[in-house]
Amino acid sequence: MGTPEATEDVRERIAALPAELGAVLRPVLPSVADEILVAIRAEVPAYRRPFGGEFGRVVRRGVEFSLGEFVAFVEDPSRASQTDRMIEELGRGEVRAGRTLDALQSAYRTGARVAWRRFADAARADGADAAVLVPLGEAIFAYIHRLAGLSVTGWAHEQSLRAGATQRARDTLVRLVVADRDPVDLHAAAVELGWTPPARLAVVVAPGADGPGDLLRIDPRIVAAVVEGVAVGLVPAPGVLARLTGAPVRGGGLVVGPTVAWEEVGRSHRRAATLAALVAAERVADVGEGPVLADRHLTDLVVHGDGEAADDLASGVLGPLDALPAGRRTRHLETLRAWLDHRGHGPRMAEALHLHPQTVRYRMARLRETLEVDPEDPDARFALELALRRRGVRGG
Numbered sequence: 203m204g205t206p207e208a209t210e211d212v213r214e215r216i217a218a219l220p221a222e223l224g225a226v227l228r229p230v231l232p233s234v235a236d237e238i239l240v241a242i243r244a245e246v247p248a249y250r251r252p253f254g255g256e257f258g259r260v261v262r263r264g265v266e267f268s269l270g271e272f273v274a275f276v277e278d279p280s281r282a283s284q285t286d287r288m289i290e291e292l293g294r295g296e297v298r299a300g301r302t303l304d305a306l307q308s309a310y311r312t313g314a315r316v317a318w319r320r321f322a323d324a325a326r327a328d329g330a331d332a333a334v335l336v337p338l339g340e341a342i343f344a345y346i347h348r349l350a351g352l353s354v355t356g357w358a359h360e361q362s363l364r365a366g367a368t369q370r371a372r373d374t375l376v377r378l379v380v381a382d383r384d385p386v387d388l389h390a391a392a393v394e395l396g397w398t399p400p401a402r403l404a405v406v407v408a409p410g411a412d413g414p415g416d417l418l419r420i421d422p423r424i425v426a427a428v429v430e431g432v433a434v435g436l437v438p439a440p441g442v443l444a445r446l447t448g449a450p451v452r453g454g455g456l457v458v459g460p461t462v463a464w465e466e467v468g469r470s471h472r473r474a475a476t477l478a479a480l481v482a483a484e485r486v487a488d489v490g491e492g493p494v495l496a497d498r499h500l501t502d503l504v505v506h507g508d509g510e511a512a513d514d515l516a517s518g519v520l521g522p523l524d525a526l527p528a529g530r531r532t533r534h535l536e537t538l539r540a541w542l543d544h545r546g547h548g549p550r551m552a553e554a555l556h557l558h559p560q561t562v563r564y565r566m567a568r569l570r571e572t573l574e575v576d577p578e579d580p581d582a583r584f585a586l587e588l589a590l591r592r593r594g595v596r597g598g
Contacts, residue, residue, distance in 0.1 A: 209283075212348050215341040216272075217279040219334065224277035226328045227321050231273065234320045235266045238313045245312050248305035264292045269317065272345050289349050293356030297364060303357055307350060314346040369427070371395035372414065376427035376434050379405065380475075382468035397425055399464040400438035405471040406446065406493070407478045408433040410455040421445055432478075436467065446493050456493040457481060470496075473503065480506050485594070505591045516589040519582070522572050534572060535590070537565040541577060542587055 239262060242249050249261075267285045274281060296306050318339050325334060375391040392399050406424075408417060411433035414426035421442045426435040437443045439461045446458065459474030473496045480486045481494055486502050496503065505512055517524070523534050536555060540562075544550040552559040575582035 209348060212341070212344045213275070213279050215337065215344050216275045218337050219276050219341060221277055223325060223330070223334065223338070224273050226324055226330075227273045227276065230320060230324045231266070231269050234317055235262065235269055237320060238265050238269075238316045241312050241316050242309045246305055246308045248301045249309060260292065260295060264288060265313065268313075268346070268349055272317075272342070275345075276341075285349075286352055289352040290356030290359075293353035293358075294360040296353070296357055297360040303354065306353055306357065310346055310350040310353070314343050317346070318342045368395070369414070372425050373427040375425055376436065377429055379436065379467050379471055380429045380434060382472070385465045388464075388467065395425070399436075399467075401464065402439045402461050403464060403467060403470070404437050404439055404443055404461045405459040405467060405474050406435045406437055407457045407459070407471075407474040408435070408455060409457075409478055409482065432475075434471065455481060457496065458493050459496050476503060476507070487594070501591070505588055512588070512592040515585060516592045519573075519575055519585050519589045520593065522574055526572070533565065534569050537562070537569055538577070538586065539590060541566065541569075542583065542590070546578075 242261075244250075264285075267288060271283065271285050293306065296303075321338060321342060322335050325338060330338075371391070371394050375388065375395055375397070378387050378391050389399075406417065409432050411417065411428075413428055414433055414435070417424050417426035417433055417435040421437075423442050424435045424437050426433060428434070437446065437458075443458070443461065446456065455478070457474050457478040459470035459472075459477075462470045477486065477494060477496050477499055480499075480502055481489055485506050486494070486499055520535075523531050526534065537551075540551040540554045544554065548559050548562055552562045555562060557565075570577065575585065577583055577586060
């Protein structure tokens with residue numbers, strides 16, 4: 203393409219042409235350039251708008267300079283190229299204009315075809331035979347293939363720069379959200395990114411993701427970045443958020459905060475980050491295979507929100523059981539859990555514990571003797587429920 207080898211190949215092909223052919227081709231250059239521009243507009247949908255203003259000036263200049271340089275090479279194959287930088291810039295301009303690489307390549311193919319036909323007509327009119335026409339065609343296509351390669355290089359460089367700049371802007375916005383910064387700062391970062399915040403969104407945390415790409419691949423409208431080793435994404439709701447269900451994220455562990463207004467995005471992140479930490483610490487049961495939704499684990503968030511206070515509560519109400527031998531302690535906890543689950547209903551407790559009702563009554567008597575709180579008291583019952591959840595003794 204734009205490699206030294208490609209350049210040398212083009213020069214060798216052009217050097218095989220008679221130098222006097224340049225004088226034959228130069229008079230038709232303006233009309234060939236006009237015809238190429240007309241053909242590109244007609245055949246490449248991305249270029250169908252009029253070639254006016256700066257856009258038209260740049261495209262016309264590129265076509266005219268390229269054709270002129272080809273003829274100059276025919277006259278003097280050793281001359282230095284003057285258009286490489288300009289042709290690369292054409293590729294960069296295509297990225298800025300939002301056009302695809304396919305459109306650019308199609309334009310070059312159209313230009314090569316028109317140039318070959320018109321140059322061949324001019325050469326034949328001057329009396330050239332196949333011994334000249336065939337090498338002329340090969341030289342034209344090799345030359346324009348090289349130009350296309352230069353433009354592709356420019357296009358790729360611009361894309362790379364833009365991708366890097368875009369990710370830096372994503373990083374900035376996501377870090378501001380994680381830091382719970384003022385909405386004014388968030389708005390400024392969103393403007394810098396060129397992203398219009400949705401009215402409603404949720405923050406997702408993916409501790410197991412390899413990077414932001416895992417989230418970006420789900421939907422390009424997600425704004426994702428890695429903050430302190432954890433991938434964090436801002437996900438528009440409801441449409442994009444719905445796509446997260448069952449979405450493949452390497453490492454798993456996708457945690458979704460509540461859907462909130464844009465101005466409250468920090469709250470969604472706090473909730474998701476807290477729940478993600480609880481999941482990692484195995485404090486949350488029944489997380490399943492898909493994303494873990496914060497709205498479905500509010501009790502876990504409440505119970506574990508202040509871990510120190512929750513541990514003090516659990517030690518306070520379950521302390522008498524902690525002093526027992528392991529076997530007795532386990533039986534008391536099972537009985538207490540069944541009593542809370544079935545609201546003290548003896549037959550259902552017996553069925554859940556696979557015990558005779560009389561055994562259940564005996565166990566409850568011993569439990570009441572051991573506990574320092576009355577499980578019949580509503581406040582004590584609530585404290586016991588929280589304590590069991592803190593200890594990971596879940597209902598069934």
